[in-house]
Amino acid sequence: MATKEQKAFAEDYLAKNPKYDVLYLNPKGEFFTDESYATNSLPRTKDGKLKGKLQKLGRLESIDKGDVKSVDKEEKEPNSDSEKPKKEDE
Amino acid sequence: MPELENGLWAIQYLEPQLLEDFRNYRDDFMGVLKGPNPAAIGEDGILFNKLINNVDFKVNANTDFTPVPMTGKKGLTLWDKLDTTPTLCTDKELRGMAFDKEAAIRVEHTNTFKIGVRDYVLNKLAPSENKAGMPVIRTTGAEVDGRKRLTYEDLLGFYNRLTKLNLNDKTAWHMVLSDDHRTDLMADRASTNHYRDVEINRETGEVSRFFKLRFFENNDTPYYGADSKLKSLGSTPGANDQKASIFLYAPNTVYHLESVKVLYKDMMTDTRNKDPQSEFRLHTYGLCDKKQEHGFGAIISANA
Numbered sequence: 302m303a304t305k306e307q308k309a310f311a312e313d314y315l316a317k318n319p320k321y322d323v324l325y326l327n328p329k330g331e332f333f334t335d336e337s338y339a340t341n342s343l344p345r346t347k348d349g350k351l352k353g354k355l356q357k358l359g360r361l362e363s364i365d366k367g368d369v370k371s372v373d374k375e376e377k378e379p380n381s382d383s384e385k386p387k388k389e390d391e
Numbered sequence: 392m393p394e395l396e397n398g399l400w401a402i403q404y405l406e407p408q409l410l411e412d413f414r415n416y417r418d419d420f421m422g423v424l425k426g427p428n429p430a431a432i433g434e435d436g437i438l439f440n441k442l443i444n445n446v447d448f449k450v451n452a453n454t455d456f457t458p459v460p461m462t463g464k465k466g467l468t469l470w471d472k473l474d475t476t477p478t479l480c481t482d483k484e485l486r487g488m489a490f491d492k493e494a495a496i497r498v499e500h501t502n503t504f505k506i507g508v509r510d511y512v513l514n515k516l517a518p519s520e521n522k523a524g525m526p527v528i529r530t531t532g533a534e535v536d537g538r539k540r541l542t543y544e545d546l547l548g549f550y551n552r553l554t555k556l557n558l559n560d561k562t563a564w565h566m567v568l569s570d571d572h573r574t575d576l577m578a579d580r581a582s583t584n585h586y587r588d589v590e591i592n593r594e595t596g597e598v599s600r601f602f603k604l605r606f607f608e609n610n611d612t613p614y615y616g617a618d619s620k621l622k623s624l625g626s627t628p629g630a631n632d633q634k635a636s637i638f639l640y641a642p643n644t645v646y647h648l649e650s651v652k653v654l655y656k657d658m659m660t661d662t663r664n665k666d667p668q669s670e671f672r673l674h675t676y677g678l679c680d681k682k683q684e685h686g687f688g689a690i691i692s693a694n695a
Contacts, residue, residue, distance in 0.1 A: 338623070
């Protein structure tokens with residue numbers, strides 16, 4: 302759950318940067334405007350699963366209502382079997 | 392010059408000039424990074440082995456010897472997916488355009504890819520925090536713009552910590568200097584007549600060397616938090632976060648990109664849209680990392 306300071310930061314940042322609608326907050330307390338970078342910042346287990354959750358902080362209205370959405374991420378490594386890159390010489 | 396408006400001029404008999412985009416395209420330091428042995432590149436990533444040297448040395452041995460096996464450790468650097476976001480271009484946009492917009496879009500993708508890979512690489516090579524083998528220091532100079540300047544003494548202290556790391560290839564000590572620290576060194580050089588081994592190239596004006604440290608200037612370097620821990624790539628800098636200069640010992644780096652795929656959907660195959668559109672994107676797999684957590688470092692501006 303985001304702290305009061307984190308909500309205040311998100312509120313202030315989104316007010317100053319109207320082109321963004323949400324900020325993503327990782328367990329380390331870092332904010333991201335892009336979900337891919339936020340997901341990339343999550344630590345991984347040895348089998349490539351993501352550990353931890355992202356929180357999505359929206360604009361003032363949603364923060365006031367306590368509407369802080371959590372985003373669970375259980376993705377596989379990009380180099381999982383289905384996504385292995387093919388070497389050029391293959 | 393009046394304020395620029397959204398849109399592009401499409402005038403038949405004039406050629407509106409395409410304005411320069413002022414972005415930081417510098418990635419010259421990447422030339423010193425080491426490529427992997429092709430035989431070590433696998434489907435999961437690049438594999439490394441390290442022998443743990445347990446060989447001892449005796450003088451005037453007075454007991455019999457007992458041989459012991461030499462063990463090792465193994466490591467794996469995983470692939471990352473690297474992409475530019477797709478751009479679409481319609482037939483309607485191209486009509487009457489004085490320049491080849493599709494070609495210009497390709498150039499912009501190449502530029503963005505280059506900048507993205509540069510930032511990705513620097514973030515991977517920056518030490519996560521101060522630890523044995525990876526010194527991270529804070530500056531102690533005069534306060535300026537909410538931070539403390541880098542002083543010559545700070546740099547000497549950092550250099551002293553590097554020399555203790557036994558980094559054998561003395562030609563492979565490189566530092567990516569942040570914009571603020573570059574200015575700090577120039578200010579220091581200008582404010583004293585005392586001896587300073589900070590070389591400023593007279594032809595280019597670049598800060599290029601400090602004893603064995605070779606400098607590369609860059610306006611975009613990773614951020615560290617107030618706790619001196621590296622901020623994740625793409626995170627939004629907070630009020631107490633500061634940019635750092637990054638030291639890297641080239642032989643301990645690994646950097647490799649697969650061939651970049653140019654993903655292009657031709658508008659000639661778009662039979663449905665009323666304004667046929669093409670799409671363009673760059674995509675590849677690549678990796679960059681520290682081979683060992685040894686021989687990296689950072690100088691962070693202290694908060695004022």
